[in-house]
Amino acid sequence: MTLDQRVSGAARRIAGEIEPPLVDADAIRSRARAGRRRRTALVVTALAAAVIGAGAVVTDRDAAAPDPARPAPPVQSPTQEPTSPAKPWPRSMTPEQVVARPGALLTTIGVAPDDPDTRLSVWSVQCSRPCAERGPFSFEALALTTDAYATTTFVRPVFEVGVDLHVTTPRRGTFLLVDESNGHEWLVGVDGTQRRVVRVGAEIRPADPDLWYPCTGGWRQTWCSLDLDTATAHQWPNAWDGSAVRPGLGVLPWGANPKPHSTAGTGRLEAWWDTVAGRQVRTLARVTRGDYVLDTAPGEMAYWAAPGPGSVDLYTSRDGGATWTQDTRPAPDLSETYVVRRSPTGAYLAMSAYPDLVVWRAEADDGAFREVLRRDGGGTETSGAGLRVADGLVVVSGFDTVAVSDDDGLTWTEVRQWR
Numbered sequence: 001m002t003l004d005q006r007v008s009g010a011a012r013r014i015a016g017e018i019e020p021p022l023v024d025a026d027a028i029r030s031r032a033r034a035g036r037r038r039r040t041a042l043v044v045t046a047l048a049a050a051v052i053g054a055g056a057v058v059t060d061r062d063a064a065a066p067d068p069a070r071p072a073p074p075v076q077s078p079t080q081e082p083t084s085p086a087k088p089w090p091r092s093m094t095p096e097q098v099v100a101r102p103g104a105l106l107t108t109i110g111v112a113p114d115d116p117d118t119r120l121s122v123w124s125v126q127c128s129r130p131c132a133e134r135g136p137f138s139f140e141a142l143a144l145t146t147d148a149y150a151t152t153t154f155v156r157p158v159f160e161v162g163v164d165l166h167v168t169t170p171r172r173g174t175f176l177l178v179d180e181s182n183g184h185e186w187l188v189g190v191d192g193t194q195r196r197v198v199r200v201g202a203e204i205r206p207a208d209p210d211l212w213y214p215c216t217g218g219w220r221q222t223w224c225s226l227d228l229d230t231a232t233a234h235q236w237p238n239a240w241d242g243s244a245v246r247p248g249l250g251v252l253p254w255g256a257n258p259k260p261h262s263t264a265g266t267g268r269l270e271a272w273w274d275t276v277a278g279r280q281v282r283t284l285a286r287v288t289r290g291d292y293v294l295d296t297a298p299g300e301m302a303y304w305a306a307p308g309p310g311s312v313d314l315y316t317s318r319d320g321g322a323t324w325t326q327d328t329r330p331a332p333d334l335s336e337t338y339v340v341r342r343s344p345t346g347a348y349l350a351m352s353a354y355p356d357l358v359v360w361r362a363e364a365d366d367g368a369f370r371e372v373l374r375r376d377g378g379g380t381e382t383s384g385a386g387l388r389v390a391d392g393l394v395v396v397s398g399f400d401t402v403a404v405s406d407d408d409g410l411t412w413t414e415v416r417q418w419r
Contacts, residue, residue, distance in 0.1 A: 089127045095141035095154035099123045099419050106380050110167025110175055111402045111415055113393040117148040118190060120175050121418035122161055143419050144190050146173075152419070155192040159184065166384040167397075170210045171228055183216035185224075187231055195231040204234040205248055210390060212248065217241040219259035239274065244292040244301075254301050256292040263290050269305045273321050284315045284324070289334065293348070294341035295389055304340045304350075309333040312369060314348070330368035332360065338385065343408045344392050353385035357398040361409045373412045375401045 098104060099121075108122035121143045131137055140161045144153040164181040175188045176197075185197035204225040206212065215224035215235060220242035224233045236247050243253035254273035256263070258281060263269050269290035272281045284290075290305035293314070303315045312331040317324045331350075340350045346364035351357075357375035362368060377399055385398035394405040396412075403412040 087129075089129055089131050091132075091136070093125065093139040095143075095156050096152075098125050098139045098141035099143045099152075099154060101125050103128075106382060106400055106418055107161055108165045108167060108177075108383050109397065109400065109402055109418055110169070110177075110384070111395075111404070112169045112172065113390045113395045113404050115146075115172070116402075116404055116413065116415050118146045118169075118173070119148065119415065119418065120144055120167060120188060120190075122157065122165070123419070124161055142188065142192070144188070144192060146190050149417055149419055153190065153192045155194070158194045158196070159186050162383070164383055166214075166386060168210070168213060168388070168390070170208075170213075170226060174228065176213065176226070178213060178215060180214075180216055180221065185215070185233065187228070197226070197231050197233050200232045200234055202234065204232070212246045220255070223247055244294055245296070249298055251298055254292075256290070256303060264288050269303060269315075271301065271303055271315070271317075271321070273301060275320065280321055282321065282324075285313060289337065291340070294339065296342055297346070302342075304334075304337075304348075306331075306334045306337065312350075329362055331362075332369065332371070334360075334369070339387050341387060341389065343394060344389060345408045347408060349387060349394065349409050351387035351396055353398045357385070357396070357401060359387065359396055359403075359409065359412075372409055373403055375399050375403075375414070 093101070103125070105124045105126065106121060107124050110120045112118035123141045123143065125139045127137045140157050142155045142157050143149070144155070145151060159177070159179070160182075162179045162181055164179060166178045166180060168176045168178075170176050173190045177186045177188060179185070187195045187197060204227050206225055206227070211226045211228065213224055213226065214221040215233070216222070218238060218241050222238075222241040223236045223243065223246045225236070225247070226233045240247060240253050242255040242259065244255050245251055245253065252274040254271070256272070257266075257270050258272045258279070261268075261270055267286060267288055268283045269285045269287050270281055270283050272279055274280075284303055285305040285307065287305045287307055290303060293302035293304055296302045299318060301317045301321065305313045305315065307313060309332070310330065312329050312334055314327040314329065315324055316327070334350060334352070336352045336354055337350050338353045340348060343349050343361070348362040348364070348369070350360045350369060354377065356377040357373070358371060359373040360369040361372045362370070373396065375398065380400040382398065382400050387394070387396045389395075392406075394409045396403050400416060400418070402415045404415070405412045
């Protein structure tokens, strides 16, 4: 027996078990007569009311009835706004249109520290309405200026707008963009020219410190050296991977937390340094927050550790790791500290990029860490947040702000205009 046959048989058996209800024909006819009498009475009552109130109806119509030749507008609730059909997502946009578009997203920013009117900004517009199946889904643009955007050069970026682009200025009029997530770099001129930086095996040893930069390594960041004229860079060997100090200074590599360790993962701040006898490792503190201190004097290794709110411990060795000193300084909660480095005069600068952009400063030899800059984190979160020293200036960036200090981090000039 097929499935259809079984279903049909079941339906017939159920139908056979249903008994029809008993019908009283006289009762049905009686209810019908009563319904007709009620409807007749209602009609008579309505006609009488219409005759009595005829004068009022005419007066009301003359005062409020709409003109038949002028249709009444549609009724809307007090809070309802007239709507219009959404415009289709554009098939193309010029770079200038991208930057000027309301709602464009600012993703990356940079300035020349010695000339803050020279700026770069990267903008993106994402499709937020029904998009074409095959795209485009977004448009990007670069906005470049040398006069704080009194005039602007707009270009379409030749690179993918990443989430971790860091911007420096190795030479006046040229920006270096480092994508630390994907290991790529580009040189961007203020005139809009863009060049991809190509890796080469031959060593490049520039004398200018601005031509050395952190680049993507195998564990942490490693070091690259740049030739601006040829747009080429050399990535230094694995020994420099994670080193706090760059090649070319006459010192051996040193850093924090050798691969694959991390302070947060192991609960230890570990110092490592290379010697002629090999790599040495030492546990400095049992903490979950800590790292090396950047821009130390040649021959000095320094680290910071946050044992808890209210203080920070600074560990220093000036004899190749043979002995260490510990200096405990009063400090606010540095649990979200991103980087600590020395200022041009040797003071300590600590920076946090979340939840607000904050910089603290402590004198080189003594004293507490005190807040010297704060930017509310409610702004646009831009990529490449960081703290660096260039040509005697201190530069910090994050949350759509770049701030520059020319007095060792005591006071700051903030830049927030990017178009």
